[in-house]
Amino acid sequence: MIHHITMRVIAHATEDVSRVREALDFFLSGAGVKDGNNLIEELEAEGHHGNPITILSVQLKKKAECLKFARFVRGNFSEEDAGMLRKEMPERLDDDTVFHLRFDKQAAYLQQVKLTNSSDAIIAKVKIETYPKNREKAGVIVEELFG
Incomplete structure (x- = not known):
């Protein structure tokens, strides 16, 4: 299943x-995290270019939260995004069995x-x-979770 999920976002000046x-917390609340701000x-x-930025990051390690995150994301995709994700799944899964996603910050x-x-x-x-560690087995898991 999922070992952990790391999320990161940059707030520009x-x-x-x-x-x-709040955009990041939208995903945390979808994962069942009670107080994401902590x-x-x-x-x-x-x-x-020397401009000040703030990097916000969080890691989910609890199995239940990771599974809820996957279900929340899959359950809220548009059909267009779901189709695109199915098509791009092999490219989004790297050799270290990390599945990469990018979510629209303004939409969140x-x-x-x-x-x-x-x-x-x-x-x-x-x-x-x-x-x-097996990329093919990881691909099957990704399809079950997000496909």
Whole structure:
């Protein structure tokens, strides 16, 4: 199943950090996390061009929360996003059995689950657990969870 899920999002200087936090919290509440604000780590950093940014990140380790996250995401996809995800699943699963997703940050703020290819996104990395590590077995698990 899922070993853990890591989510990360950048709040640029032109964005309200509390709104970006709300967008991230939308996924946490969907995963059944009671108080996501206590889990979210906040890091002040400098962007590529010297601009101030805030990096918000969180890791879900509880099996129940990870499973609820997968069900929440799959249950809230549009048919278009679900089809795109099924088509791109092999490319989204790396050799370390990590499944990569990017969610539209503005859509999440509006309480919607929408995939995006933008770099300005909520990035989710879903570590799939197989023993021994096996990409093909992980692919089957990903299809069961998100397909």
